[in-house]
Amino acid sequence: MHWRDGYIAVDWGTTNRRAWHVAPDGQIVAQFDDDIGIMAVPPGRFEQAAAEVRTRLGDLPMLLGGMVGSNRGWREAPYASAPAGMETVAKNILWIESGRTGIVPGISQQGISQQGAAGADVMRGEEVQVFGAIAAGLMAPDGLVCHPGTHAKWIRIAQRQITMFRTMMTGELFALLSRHSILAAQLEADVTAGEAFHAGVDEALAGGDVLSGLFRIRARHLLGEEKRSGEGASYASGLLIGCDVRVGLTLGDARHVTLIGRPDLCALYAAAIARAGRETSMVDGAQAFLAGMHQLVETL
Amino acid sequence: MHWRDGYIAVDWGTTNRRAWHVAPDGQIVAQFDDDIGIMAVPPGRFEQAAAEVRTRLGDLPMLLGGMVGSNRGWREAPYASAPAGMETVAKNILWIESGRTGIVPGISQQGISQQGAAGADVMRGEEVQVFGAIAAGLMAPDGLVCHPGTHAKWIRIAQRQITMFRTMMTGELFALLSRHSILAAQLEADVTAGEAFHAGVDEALAGGDVLSGLFRIRARHLLGEEKRSGEGASYASGLLIGCDVRVGLTLGDARHVTLIGRPDLCALYAAAIARAGRETSMVDGAQAFLAGMHQLVETL
Incomplete structure (x- = not known):
């Protein structure tokens, strides 16, 4: 089993979850979405909730993005600090199980000044979309x-x-x-x-x-x-x-x-x-x- | 029974009610406040709720101000239009029972322009306080x-x-x-x-x-x-x-x-x-x- 043989991508948010089985060439093999957002998973039950995804889409490596990496999620994936690009985020993936199940970190911005444009701020999930849009030439x-x-x-x-x-x-x-x-x-x-x-x-x-x-x-x-x-x-x-x-x-x-x-x-x-x-x-x-x-x- | 023999003033708001028995010279004879705001009075029960005020403070003429004159209150007292002073408000008192039980109208402002300073707006109760503060030399x-x-x-x-x-x-x-x-x-x-x-x-x-x-x-x-x-x-x-x-x-x-x-x-x-x-x-x-x-x- 290796990422290059295909993988599962999950956008796991607060109230919803969306999962895809992606083939090596990037094509979608199968997908589903449900309302098992992180708020619907009791503490300690994330392993089982993730196993259910594999039951539906296959026993593949799995990368998770979104609020699943927050302090209310499976495990807290520490933020990468802005400015940050794709490489920084990739390096900071939190591995639940090495090489098999990882959570993409969010990005944080330290509060330079409350009044300044760059006040304290955080994101989880949007960074994946931004890097994806650039990589795919959509922006x-x-x-x-x-x-x-x-x-x-x-x-x-x-x-x-x-x-x-x-x-x-x-x-x-x-x-x-x-x-x-x-x-x-x-x-x-x-x-x-x-x-x-x-x-x-x-x-x-x-x-x-x-x-x-x-x-x-x-x-x-x-x-x-x-x-x-x-x-x-x-x-x-x-x-x-x-x-x-x-x-x-x-x-x-x-x-x-x-x-x-x-x-x-x-x-x-x-x-x-x-x-x-x-x-x-x-x-x-x-x-x-x-x-x-x-x-x-x-x-x- | 005449206003100059003393009266009851009631500040009847959304969630609270405050009532005073006022002597002819303006001194307070008795007072109470409770949580019988207008939202606590079922439609059709305002007459009884007002009678209870008289039971507690005396069978006197009664003037009511605040949200009791709104569309959720006893009866809707149509707004006086700004600019408005004390005299305009007095003229527009809504008499539930002539000379005995009256509701002070609020003040409205027609929407000259949504962007302008004088957009549509309404008040009920604050106008009594403002005119009172001026009359008493407090502002x-x-x-x-x-x-x-x-x-x-x-x-x-x-x-x-x-x-x-x-x-x-x-x-x-x-x-x-x-x-x-x-x-x-x-x-x-x-x-x-x-x-x-x-x-x-x-x-x-x-x-x-x-x-x-x-x-x-x-x-x-x-x-x-x-x-x-x-x-x-x-x-x-x-x-x-x-x-x-x-x-x-x-x-x-x-x-x-x-x-x-x-x-x-x-x-x-x-x-x-x-x-x-x-x-x-x-x-x-x-x-x-x-x-x-x-x-x-x-x-x-």
Whole structure:
């Protein structure tokens, strides 16, 4: 059994898990995804959870990326420090079983200054996608990446290295507001990149603040100023993503942003980034992840 | 029975109720507070809930202020439109029973522009405190008021009128993050106006954004960069209040801000406003409310 005879790549996140059997030439032989994220695995049961992956996909070497390497995961894979490239990450793979089961480390950024662009920050999983997107020629080796999500990340890339990044609690904040806030009823509708979304984005890009912008959703509702029912969700999403984009764009002077992640979220970010006068291209997150894992395996 | 023989004033909010029997000269004869906020009263039971107040404080005329006049309260008292002074509010009292039981209306601001300073906004209860503070000589008839709370309000006053205001979801956002977010464990400690609080305030006043500042609490924790355990709560509070203050100060060019509300919250805001180089004075919220109700009763 050797990596060059094929392997299993797993993107093991907080709430989901996605696994592929990859042939030596990089082609996908088989795959599955389920909701066995790390939060669904009791402490001490990760070995069994990983064995189940082999039962389904074959008794092959296995490389794991994502939150499985966090302090809530199987075992903590210490972060590599930014700036970091593919080689640094490969060298720091945490071997659960040498040469057979490894966890890709995340990347950390030490807090140079709380106010500076390079404050304390961490990522786990996105680095694999970034290196994969570059290796597969899906993005240039220099530039600015935006990775939307619960904790959205803006990542500056120079000479194939992750040099600086910033995480924004955009997705989590929207979810909290939708579920638990006084705005919950106004945020039930699906978010679409229409008039209300663009109004929120434009307000944020012009320097509008989240704290008062959000309350305005309630005020407009109480005063009957909504143009149409359900506009609150799109406006709130636009306001939050607009703030996210305004800050994220300060990480680089790029005219172009590469979006990596879920297509629906990437489309919303693309709409917001367009309002800021920048161009975007989109890279499928799973494709980038697989390309990154394949590159890492090549170094083994 | 006449107002000039004494009356009951009630500050009836979402989660609490506070009631006073006020003598003709404005002195307090008796008072109580309980947790029978409007959310604790089933629809159709407000008449009984009000009767219980009279049972405890006497069969007197009664004036109610706060969320009891909202669409979730006893009956909706339509907002008076800003700019509005004491007289406008008095004229718009909603009489449940003419001359015997009245609800003070809130004040609304129509949305001139989503981006403009005067976006759609509403208040209920704070207006009584503001007019009371002015009438009692606790603040000047022109100036800038900050009313901290779940939905903090910044209120511009000119010639005893509320001319413009802005609501910030600061308190609610902090509560959501403390209870439901990934930061919950880091936000358990008591907030104090020390080093971490000031760091958050300074970051916000310098233009720092909430979305990435909040995630930095998690990153600093994961990377062991916390200077002391529990600093996350104070830092988050400083960051949110700092953003609140940065925006609130744009409502007026005042060198001085009058804080009205809960003393503990007012003290945190005073610390943040001091970092912005402005002076503050504090007015007790209950005292201001009573002064405002007394002024309103004088007009009846």
